[in-house]
Amino acid sequence: MPVDRIDELGGRPEPEQTLHVNRNRALRRFLRHRLAILGTVTIAVLVIACAIGPYITPFDHLFIDIRSRFQPPVSGAHVFGTDEMGRDLLSRLMMAGRVSLTIGFAAMMLSTIFGTLVGAVAGYYGRKTGAVLMRFVDAVLCFPNIFLLLTLAAFIQPSLMTITIIIAATSWMEVARVVEGQLRSLRERDFAVAAEMIGAPNSHIMFKELLPNAVAPIVVAATLTVARAILMESYISFLGYGIQPPEPSWGNMLNNAQQYLNSAPWLAIFPGLMITLAVTSFNFLGDGLRDALDPRLEV
Amino acid sequence: MAGSAQPAAIGETVLKVADLCVTFRTPAGPIEVPRGVSFTVRRGETLALVGESGSGKSVTSLAVMRLTPKPPRCHVRGQVLLRDDAGGTRDLLSLSDEQMRRVRGNDISMIFQEPMTSLNPVHTVGAQIAEAIHFHRNVGPRAARERALALLELVGISEPRKRLDSYPHHLSGGMRQRVMIAMALACDPKVLIADEPTTALDVTVQAQILALLKELQQRTGMGIIFITHNLGVVAEIADRVMVMYAGRIVEQADVGPLFARPMMPYTAGLLRSVPRVDLAGAGRPVLETIGGNVPDPLRMPPGCAFHPRCRHHRPGRCDTAVPALEDAGGDHLLRCARWREIAEAAS
Amino acid sequence: MTRFLLSRLWQSLVLLLLVSMIGFAVLHLAPGGPLSQFALSPGVTQEQIERIKEQMGLNRPLPVQYLDWAGHLVIGDWGKSFRDGQPVLVVIGQHLSATLQLMVSSTLLAVALGTWVGVLGAIRRYSLFDYLATVGAMVALSIPTFWFGLVTIYIFSVELAWLPAGNMYTIGDGSLLDYLHHLIAPCLVLGLVTVAIWSRYMRSSMLDVIHQDYIRTARAKGVPERVILWRHAIRNALLPMITIAGLQLPTLLSGALVTETVFTWPGMGRLFLDSLSYRDYPVVMGILMFSAVLVLVGNLLADILYAVTDPRIRLD
Numbered sequence: 015m016p017v018d019r020i021d022e023l024g025g026r027p028e029p030e031q032t033l034h035v036n037r038n039r040a041l042r043r044f045l046r047h048r049l050a051i052l053g054t055v056t057i058a059v060l061v062i063a064c065a066i067g068p069y070i071t072p073f074d075h076l077f078i079d080i081r082s083r084f085q086p087p088v089s090g091a092h093v094f095g096t097d098e099m100g101r102d103l104l105s106r107l108m109m110a111g112r113v114s115l116t117i118g119f120a121a122m123m124l125s126t127i128f129g130t131l132v133g134a135v136a137g138y139y140g141r142k143t144g145a146v147l148m149r150f151v152d153a154v155l156c157f158p159n160i161f162l163l164l165t166l167a168a169f170i171q172p173s174l175m176t177i178t179i180i181i182a183a184t185s186w187m188e189v190a191r192v193v194e195g196q197l198r199s200l201r202e203r204d205f206a207v208a209a210e211m212i213g214a215p216n217s218h219i220m221f222k223e224l225l226p227n228a229v230a231p232i233v234v235a236a237t238l239t240v241a242r243a244i245l246m247e248s249y250i251s252f253l254g255y256g257i258q259p260p261e262p263s264w265g266n267m268l269n270n271a272q273q274y275l276n277s278a279p280w281l282a283i284f285p286g287l288m289i290t291l292a293v294t295s296f297n298f299l300g301d302g303l304r305d306a307l308d309p310r311l312e313v
Numbered sequence: 314m315a316g317s318a319q320p321a322a323i324g325e326t327v328l329k330v331a332d333l334c335v336t337f338r339t340p341a342g343p344i345e346v347p348r349g350v351s352f353t354v355r356r357g358e359t360l361a362l363v364g365e366s367g368s369g370k371s372v373t374s375l376a377v378m379r380l381t382p383k384p385p386r387c388h389v390r391g392q393v394l395l396r397d398d399a400g401g402t403r404d405l406l407s408l409s410d411e412q413m414r415r416v417r418g419n420d421i422s423m424i425f426q427e428p429m430t431s432l433n434p435v436h437t438v439g440a441q442i443a444e445a446i447h448f449h450r451n452v453g454p455r456a457a458r459e460r461a462l463a464l465l466e467l468v469g470i471s472e473p474r475k476r477l478d479s480y481p482h483h484l485s486g487g488m489r490q491r492v493m494i495a496m497a498l499a500c501d502p503k504v505l506i507a508d509e510p511t512t513a514l515d516v517t518v519q520a521q522i523l524a525l526l527k528e529l530q531q532r533t534g535m536g537i538i539f540i541t542h543n544l545g546v547v548a549e550i551a552d553r554v555m556v557m558y559a560g561r562i563v564e565q566a567d568v569g570p571l572f573a574r575p576m577m578p579y580t581a582g583l584l585r586s587v588p589r590v591d592l593a594g595a596g597r598p599v600l601e602t603i604g605g606n607v608p609d610p611l612r613m614p615p616g617c618a619f620h621p622r623c624r625h626h627r628p629g630r631c632d633t634a635v636p637a638l639e640d641a642g643g644d645h646l647l648r649c650a651r652w653r654e655i656a657e658a659a660s
Numbered sequence: 661m662t663r664f665l666l667s668r669l670w671q672s673l674v675l676l677l678l679v680s681m682i683g684f685a686v687l688h689l690a691p692g693g694p695l696s697q698f699a700l701s702p703g704v705t706q707e708q709i710e711r712i713k714e715q716m717g718l719n720r721p722l723p724v725q726y727l728d729w730a731g732h733l734v735i736g737d738w739g740k741s742f743r744d745g746q747p748v749l750v751v752i753g754q755h756l757s758a759t760l761q762l763m764v765s766s767t768l769l770a771v772a773l774g775t776w777v778g779v780l781g782a783i784r785r786y787s788l789f790d791y792l793a794t795v796g797a798m799v800a801l802s803i804p805t806f807w808f809g810l811v812t813i814y815i816f817s818v819e820l821a822w823l824p825a826g827n828m829y830t831i832g833d834g835s836l837l838d839y840l841h842h843l844i845a846p847c848l849v850l851g852l853v854t855v856a857i858w859s860r861y862m863r864s865s866m867l868d869v870i871h872q873d874y875i876r877t878a879r880a881k882g883v884p885e886r887v888i889l890w891r892h893a894i895r896n897a898l899l900p901m902i903t904i905a906g907l908q909l910p911t912l913l914s915g916a917l918v919t920e921t922v923f924t925w926p927g928m929g930r931l932f933l934d935s936l937s938y939r940d941y942p943v944v945m946g947i948l949m950f951s952a953v954l955v956l957v958g959n960l961l962a963d964i965l966y967a968v969t970d971p972r973i974r975l976d
Binding site for chain 2: 872873874876877878879880881882883884885887891892895896899970971972
């Protein structure tokens with residue numbers, strides 16, 4: 015790799031940080047990111063399929079048909095085959111998708127709101143309050159995610175609501191760190207100082223002046239949090255502490271499938287593919303958004 | 314260098330650059346800087362390359378060293394002829410990568426602007442100097458280390474034996490630049506390219522480094538290409554000066570005539586923008602600046618690239634064709650369509 | 661360097677304090693709090709529970725209880741397992757080594773393979789290889805580990821019958837070869853994540869380094885490209901990776917838990933899940949706290965190691 019000296023030739027800088035300034039350029043860069051578009055389309059298809067699919071398929075996802083157990087895919091009326099109780103796998107996948115995607119979005123909302131609040135307070139007040147809050151974030155991050163999730167899940171009655179809450183409870187730290195970092199640097203800028211000088215209340219400066227400037231990284235972090243939340247739900251459901259059967263989620267469908275790996279591998283393959291597809295799509299989308307909104311970051 | 318201690322008069326040509334063009338491919342379109350640069354460096358001579366950032370002076374030196382990005386991102390055309398020991402010349406641009414590697418640090422070496430970042434932080438100073446010797450001379454590690462020690466002594470570093478095992482961050486900026494010089498001189502190069510070597514240093518240290526370079530040149534007879542935008546430094550060290558603007562040479566002359574009588578309006582402007590102690594009290598306290606900016610390399614103005622900023626510019630004369638590099642006599646080259654009129658008006 | 665170490669040690673102690681507080685809070689979240697075992701057992705009257713509470717000091721103010729609990733942790737008294745009455749630390753100790761073996765082997769895989777992928781991606785930036793490696797890493801991080809484990813078992817154990825489907829040894833066989841044979845699949849499955857992460861960070865660290873001035877200096881003095889790559893670029897790019905490796909410990913532990921479950925690998929993750937299903941809360945809490953402390957200590961060690969290897973810190 016030869017040394018890059020093109021910067022010496024008066025290269026044009028790309029100073030974009032807010033959503034507003036260069037929306038067109040951000041959009042152009044996003045569209046150039048083909049994987050992000052692929053991800054967006056996949057997410058849309060998944061959401062629509064899970065939302066309206068169950069009304070269209072002729073099979074109920076809970077209908078047990080012992081005579082047609084373990085039907086392989088594409089062999090008969092069941093496109094994706096059937097499970098150990100003769101239930102239609104496609105219907106179950108779509109119902110499970112509703113659960114998994116709902117948890118993904120809901121946990122993202124919760125953790126983003128909480129993380130933003132913590133990060134904003136820590137970044138705005140800085141000094142002692144900020145230091146204590148951020149050390150607390152560090153402390154939570156010391157606990158391996160799944161250990162903490164499973165401990166919490168084992169202590170509570172699992173339901174859509176509680177699972178969402180504990181996933182959110184273990185995934186807000188990333189957003190908090192991002193927001194804290196942004197606010198800490200934004201706070202030093204002229205417009206924040208100016209707002210303070212004219213006597214604007216703290217809450218006004220924080221929410222009206224500073225946070226709007228941190229929207230881009232929050233959106234990116236939130237998108238990646240959806241991916242994480244879906245993955246986390248699948249982990250704890252697979253391990254038996256998440257969504258409980260007969261209600262399907264992509265994770266708990268795999269729990270059962272494990273024992274039929276020899277005879278009916280499709281039971282394991284399809285739900286796993288769905289998780290991978292959904293999580294990959296959100297990760298691609300988040301990555302594309304990061305490129306589009308904040309060209310300085312690259313990992 | 315230790316062997317050749319006789320004072321070096323300016324001698325035969327050691328480096329001849331002919332019609333050097335470097336084209337960068339960028340997303341916005343190709344950029345050509347420099348475009349057709351020719352110059353020579355003679356033994357014991359210091360050629361100063363002057364210009365604003367973006368004028369192509371650094372790219373020119375990197376192209377001579379063949380350190381510009383690899384194709385397809387960047388293409389170099391022209392000739393870089395280096396005299397070899399046998400008296401013949403070879404074109405560096407036509408060498409293989411491996412052949413060129415043997416030239417770098419051996420026949421031509423280079424020191425850079427940022428002594429703080431130009432040394433590898435995880436290796437000792439001694440190891441980094443020894444490395445320069447190791448890959449060009451067939452010597453063992455012990456001999457390389459002894460040579461490194463001698464070099465540190467040569468560039469005036471105190472307690473050289475102790476410094477061999479120091480890490481770069483233990484040294485001041487001036488010390489690091491001395492280490493860089495020691496490294497560059499490790500194999501007695503014929504040409505040393507110094508890319509703004511004193512810009513990042515304190516003024517007093519700057520003077521020391523300049524004095525050191527001059528002294529080392531006296532001892533070794535190497536030719537120096539000294540890149541700078543500081544005309545005070547030019548006056549201090551250069552024998553000959555080459556002024557670049559927007560990728561082209563606009564004026565080239567020996568240092569005396571150029572400072573006494575700059576003929577290209579850009580050079581004149583540069584000289585007027587230097588604070589001059591001797592004139593401060595003599596009725597001209599106000600510094601002049603050249604209005605406007607260096608042109609965007611993607612949208613070069615037609616004709617003379619300097620005409621949008623030039624106060625002597627005449628529509629129809631300056632913005633149609635690129636003026637040729639003319640000899641105004643006494644090896645004073647310049648590129649200006651109206652130089653005769655301007656010179657007459659001035660006298 | 662001493663100052664750096666002392667400040668780092670101090671930070672770790674503060675974190676340890678916060679970690680223990682979080683652990684204490686989780687403990688009291690359990691239904692019935694620390695008494696959940698009795699609350700859930702049939703035939704235990706409310707009166708008996710009150711008496712046990714009194715005995716265990718659960719009527720005392722929370723700060724006092726916390727100090728008591730933390731004090732016991734400090735002296736190594738982490739309680740006893742409900743299942744067999746063994747001290748929690750002993751139980752953890754019996755399972756720790758299997759987990760560490762898995763973690764170390766997949767980390768070695770990451771260092772070997774991930775470094776290579778990252779370096780190649782950086783020096784051939786925007787090439788087809790770089791593109792595929794980037795996309796591949798992103799997909800790898802999106803695949804649920806347990807599912808990848810199942811697929812691996814299906815392909816290599818069920819269909820091809822090349823690898824054993826689980827456990828650490830074949831019963832009756834304890835040879836090293838047998839052990840390695842059993843290690844391959846879980847190591848690869850956990851390695852998918854570690855390699856992906858390592859290669860990403862390595863790529864960006866490498867991109868950072870190859871644009872540094874000292875790389876240009878090395879080139880200017882005629883050092884061969886291969887030597888520049890190893891001695892100047894990779895060597896420097898690996899330094900920050902020590903810290904990264906420390907920061908990835910929680911992810912690695914989480915991944916190990918899931919991998920152990922799928923491959924019935926007798927490590928801490930398996931123990932954790934078994935204890936969960938037996939409602940063996942002392943062991944569950946013990947592992948939770950132990951893993952957090954492990955992460956803390958791991959990060960501290962990584963920082964010390966970094967300080968020792970980087971001359972910029974070493975000699976200050």
